[in-house]
Amino acid sequence: MSVPSPVLARFEEQLGRWLSRFGGDSPVYEMVAYHFDLAGAGQRGKRLRPQLCLLVAEAEGARVEAAFDAAVAVELLHNFSLIHDDIEDNDRLRHGRATVWARYGVGHGINAGDALCSMAYLALLENAARLPEERVIVMSRLLHEAQLQMCAGQALDMAFETAPAVDPGAYLQMIEGKTAALFRATARMGAVAAGAAVERVDAYGEMARRYGLAFQIQDDLLGIWGRSEETGKPSLADLRKRKWTYPVVWGIAAGAGAVEALYRTGAGLDQGQAEQARLTLERAGAREAAQAALDRYLGEAEAIARECGLDRDGAVRTFLAQGGRRSA
Amino acid sequence: MSVPSPVLARFEEQLGRWLSRFGGDSPVYEMVAYHFDLAGAGQRGKRLRPQLCLLVAEAEGARVEAAFDAAVAVELLHNFSLIHDDIEDNDRLRHGRATVWARYGVGHGINAGDALCSMAYLALLENAARLPEERVIVMSRLLHEAQLQMCAGQALDMAFETAPAVDPGAYLQMIEGKTAALFRATARMGAVAAGAAVERVDAYGEMARRYGLAFQIQDDLLGIWGRSEETGKPSLADLRKRKWTYPVVWGIAAGAGAVEALYRTGAGLDQGQAEQARLTLERAGAREAAQAALDRYLGEAEAIARECGLDRDGAVRTFLAQGGRRSA
Numbered sequence: 001m002s003v004p005s006p007v008l009a010r011f012e013e014q015l016g017r018w019l020s021r022f023g024g025d026s027p028v029y030e031m032v033a034y035h036f037d038l039a040g041a042g043q044r045g046k047r048l049r050p051q052l053c054l055l056v057a058e059a060e061g062a063r064v065e066a067a068f069d070a071a072v073a074v075e076l077l078h079n080f081s082l083i084h085d086d087i088e089d090n091d092r093l094r095h096g097r098a099t100v101w102a103r104y105g106v107g108h109g110i111n112a113g114d115a116l117c118s119m120a121y122l123a124l125l126e127n128a129a130r131l132p133e134e135r136v137i138v139m140s141r142l143l144h145e146a147q148l149q150m151c152a153g154q155a156l157d158m159a160f161e162t163a164p165a166v167d168p169g170a171y172l173q174m175i176e177g178k179t180a181a182l183f184r185a186t187a188r189m190g191a192v193a194a195g196a197a198v199e200r201v202d203a204y205g206e207m208a209r210r211y212g213l214a215f216q217i218q219d220d221l222l223g224i225w226g227r228s229e230e231t232g233k234p235s236l237a238d239l240r241k242r243k244w245t246y247p248v249v250w251g252i253a254a255g256a257g258a259v260e261a262l263y264r265t266g267a268g269l270d271q272g273q274a275e276q277a278r279l280t281l282e283r284a285g286a287r288e289a290a291q292a293a294l295d296r297y298l299g300e301a302e303a304i305a306r307e308c309g310l311d312r313d314g315a316v317r318t319f320l321a322q323g324g325r326r327s328a
Numbered sequence: 329m330s331v332p333s334p335v336l337a338r339f340e341e342q343l344g345r346w347l348s349r350f351g352g353d354s355p356v357y358e359m360v361a362y363h364f365d366l367a368g369a370g371q372r373g374k375r376l377r378p379q380l381c382l383l384v385a386e387a388e389g390a391r392v393e394a395a396f397d398a399a400v401a402v403e404l405l406h407n408f409s410l411i412h413d414d415i416e417d418n419d420r421l422r423h424g425r426a427t428v429w430a431r432y433g434v435g436h437g438i439n440a441g442d443a444l445c446s447m448a449y450l451a452l453l454e455n456a457a458r459l460p461e462e463r464v465i466v467m468s469r470l471l472h473e474a475q476l477q478m479c480a481g482q483a484l485d486m487a488f489e490t491a492p493a494v495d496p497g498a499y500l501q502m503i504e505g506k507t508a509a510l511f512r513a514t515a516r517m518g519a520v521a522a523g524a525a526v527e528r529v530d531a532y533g534e535m536a537r538r539y540g541l542a543f544q545i546q547d548d549l550l551g552i553w554g555r556s557e558e559t560g561k562p563s564l565a566d567l568r569k570r571k572w573t574y575p576v577v578w579g580i581a582a583g584a585g586a587v588e589a590l591y592r593t594g595a596g597l598d599q600g601q602a603e604q605a606r607l608t609l610e611r612a613g614a615r616e617a618a619q620a621a622l623d624r625y626l627g628e629a630e631a632i633a634r635e636c637g638l639d640r641d642g643a644v645r646t647f648l649a650q651g652g653r654r655s656a
Contacts (some may be wrong), residue, residue, distance in 0.1 A: 023503060026480035026589060027487050084442060090433035107486050108418035110438055114412060115479035117445065118472045125469050133461040144446045151443035152354035158435050159355050173353060287371050 007064055010317060011050055012038075015070045015075060018123050022115075027104075031112035035083060035100050043095040047322045048215075049186045050075040055316045056088040056190030056204050067193040070139055072098045074186045076120035077143060081150055081182075083113035088158060093098035096232075117147075139189045146185035152310070154175020157244075164264050166244040168253055175216045175246075176209075183212030187316075205306040211286040217294045220245035223279055225287060242267065246293065248277075251286030259284075333435055335392055338379055340366075342396050343403060344452050350443075355432075358438035360447070363411060371423040374545075376651045377514045378403040382531050383644045384518030395521040397455045402514045404448035405471060406642035416486060422587050423590060425558075426534050445457075460522060467517045474513035475546055481505020485572075494572040497583055503544045503574075504537075510558075511540030515644075531636040534646075538629035539648040545622045548573035552606055567602040570595065574621065576605075579614030587612075 016038050016159065023029045037044075057067035085091070085111050086099040101109025124143060127136045148263035156174040160166050188206030191201040204235050222231045223238030224247055231237075242263055252260045258280045262273055269277060281287065298321065305311050344366050350638075351357045365372075378399035385395035413419070414427040415437050421427065429437025452471060457463045484502040488494050515536030519529040550559045551566030552575055566573050570591055580588045586608045590601055597605060609615065626649065633639050 007534055024477070024480060025498075026483045026505065028479050030484035031483070081442075084438050105486075106434065107484060110412050110416055111479050111482050113484065114409075114441075114445070115440075115476055115483075116444070118475040118479070121449070122469065122470045122476070125472070128462075128465050131464055134456075136457050137453060137461055137464055141450065144449045144453070147446040148350070148443055148450070151356050151439050151446070152352060154439050155354045155356035155359070155436060155443075158439065170353070172469075177354065266554075286357060 006116075007054060009049060010049065010064070010111075011054065011068065011071060015050075015072050018119070019074050019130055022119060026049045027108070028112055028115045030316065031100055031104055031108055034103065035079060035112065035116070039096065043260065044096060045075075045079070045095075047088060047245070049078055049182060051319060052183065052208060052316070053186045053190040053193075055319055056193045056208075056276070057189045057312070059198045059316050060191050060194035060200065060204075062194035062255075066131065067190050069123050069130070070189045072195050073120045073124035073139075073143060074189065076116055076123060077147060078182060080113050080120060080165070081147075081154075083109060083116065084247075085115075088154065107124045110189075115213065127193070132195075133194050135195070138192050140186050142185045142192070146181045149177040151177075153179070153181065160244045161242075162266065163323070164266070165243070165252070165260070168249050171244060171246065172213075172251040175213060179216040180209045180212035184209040192266040194212050200308065200310065203304055203310055205263035207301045207304045207310060208320070210297040210304070211323075214294045214297040214301070215323065217246045217290050220247060221287065221290050221294070224248075224281065236271070236274040236278065239277050240269050242269060246290045247281050247286035250293075251281040251284045253288065254284045254289065256280045256284040256286065329392075330416065331361065336375060338392075339375060339396065339399060340589065343378075343400050344402050346404075346447070348643075350447060355436070356440055359428055359432055359436055362431065362443050363440065364409060366424075370425060370590050372406070372513070373423075373549050374651065377510060379428065379647060380511065380536060380644070380651075381514045381521075383647055384515045384536075384639075385522045386530075387641070387644050388491065388519050388522035388524045388528065389504045390522035391525040394459065395518050398517045398521050401448045401452035401467075401471060402510070402517065404444055405475060406510060408441050408445040408448060409475075409482075411437060411444065413482065413609050415441075416482065429548075433600070455521070460523075463523065466520050470516050470520070474509045477505040477509035479505075480588045481507070486538075488572045490594065491572070492594070493580070493588070494577055496575060496577050499572060499574065499577040500541075502568060503541060507544040508537045508540035511543070512537040515519060528636065528638065531632055531638055532539045533646075535629045535632045535638060536648070538632070539627040542622045542625040542629070543624070543651065545618050546575045548575060549615065549618050550580070552609065564599070564602040564606060567605050568597050569597070570597060575609050575614035576617045578617045578621075579609040579612045582612045582614065584608045584612040584614065 016067055019036060019038065021031065053071040053074050054064045054067050058064055083100050086094060091099055094100040099114050121140065125136065125186055125257045126141055153174050156170065156177055184205040188205040191204045223245055224236065226257065228235045239297050248259060259277045262277055302317065305317060311317055347361065347364060347366065381399040381402050382395050383393045386392055411428050414422060415434055420430040421429055428440050449468065452468055453464065482500050484498065485506055496526065512533040516529050516533040519532045533622045551571065551573055552564065556563045576587060586603045590597055590605055630645065633645060639645055
């Protein structure tokens with residue numbers, strides 16, 4: 001069960017309508033439109049976050065209309081972060097197309113992301129016409145706080161690139177910011193849009209945060225053990241790029257000394273080294289440890305939902321459990 | 329008369345207090361703090377915008393306290409744009425110190441700017457404790473709209489770098505976004521903080537917009553005819569970098585063919601070419617044309633203030649006229 005596709009179709013329509021409001025003589029509008037490629041036939045983002053927002057609002061008794069602006073805002077903010085991450089991570093391709101900076105240059109990439117950032121919050125403020133003002137202010141604050149936490153996580157992730165070692169605590173802090181914060185804010189915004197009480201808003205946030213962490217660890221697992229057809233990335237890509245992911249951090253903590261030595265050199269791994277590293281991580285139990293952590297987070301999410309009486313028909317969890325088990 | 333320095337001192341204190349609220353294990357906080365260098369003894373920004381915000385609020389009968397959060401927000405947003413502009417313009421120095429990206433790398437520079445962006449709006453939302461919620465929403469919208477216009481202007485400015493020719497209309501559009509939009513939003517926010525009526529809010533915006541345009545043209549004049557000691561930049565820097573500025577665009581439109589030919593090559597100018605270009609522009613009357621445009625905008629600002637009964641004791645205009653006549 002995900003959001004019934006008519007709702008997703010209506011979300012896409014809202015998103016397209018919102019983006020089409022912005023235009024003018026500056027080339028920045030064309031760049032933002034290029035990123036979304038709404039008229040194109042190519043692969044899209046999965047719209048995980050906006051669907052989460054809409055589903056939580058519905059679970060709390062609101063009509064989806066109450067949360068459409070917030071859902072658009074969340075998706076735009078996510079894409080703002082993708083445009084900047086693509087520069088920061090030197091990624092030239094996304095969904096098989098040149099990234100904004102690869103096509104227009106780094107300067108325009110930064111600037112187009114900044115423009116999209118403002119469009120995200122302007123979408124959120126549209127709510128002021130529909131919802132009580134204090135809710136709009138709360139949602140704005142939640143999304144801005146998430147943006148700051150995402151930056152804190154991203155700075156850690158970039159710092160890891162040159163770090164000789166990364167401990168589990170630092171890794172968890174990184175994904176709390178980089179991935180979980182926006183999941184948490186998204187669910188809270190959906191609940192706020194529906195007018196839920198503060199405790200329920202926060203409980204939804206805590207539930208969604210667990211899914212965010214599980215989602216990231218799943219992504220990490222796929223980055224090492226996923227097949228190329230499944231992930232859309234070259235096999236072993238994360239190891240070859242010497243990325244610090246959950247299995248690597250935990251594998252090294254559990255004694256995978258060969259991986260530690262390879263990572264300590266600071267250089268990327270060649271195909272043979274990456275295959276060797278994968279085997280070493282497997283033998284150290286890193287794959288099982290990551291899977292266990294993932295399952296633990298899903299279990300915690302379930303427990304929160306049950307204890308707090310969230311998501312009574314299970315639509316949010318079913319959707320997230322599916323999303324959290326696929327690649328980004 | 330500018331804002332009495334006790335108010336500026338209190339603003340600095342507010343700014344420092346706000347920035348000190350953010351911290352944690354991520355290196356991003358250190359980078360933001362590095363940019364502001366609040367503990368350092370070096371040259372600071374002139375805090376033109378926050379002072380404008382506070383002065384307008386006072387002119388509309390509010391105590392400065394009502395606008396402090398908005399003033400902090402405006403200054404932070406301005407600095408977010410500076411951090412990103414420094415990357416986009418490849419500038420390694422600001423106030424004699426390494427820019428954020430020059431010190432920490434492009435990726436961290438982008439990310440630290442994004443973090444500061446969220447801090448700006450969080451400051452604005454602090455107002456919700458002090459001011460009616462609808463005012464906070466209006467101010468948020470104004471600042472986000474200004475951010476988008478700044479991006480639109482910056483995209484044009486970057487596009488100019490490789491353009492064989494730039495016409496006066498495009499140049500004006502660029503500075504409307506890049507410089508005037510934030511001046512306009514700042515003044516409007518000060519008026520909104522004070523609870524002024526919509527027509528007065530907009531009139532203050534139109535007045536400040538003229539000062540923003542004048543301010544930019546003054547900066548353009550200094551970039552060609554300013555002395556190094558005055559501007560802190562190498563003499564003729566703008567011409568050497570082949571920047572499209574008011575005197576260049578108007579000079580070429582008025583027949584400065586030699587400058588047109590130099591700019592059309594797409595390359596920077598050497599010292600001799602830049603000196604020649606300056607002479608050619610002078611002969612074409614570009615300096616006087618720029619000064620006349622500047623005076624016209626100041627005159628329009630004055631007329632708006634008079635007609636609408638803004639700024640009755642003249643404090644805002646006196647402050648802006650001084651600021652607008654100095655370099656950025």
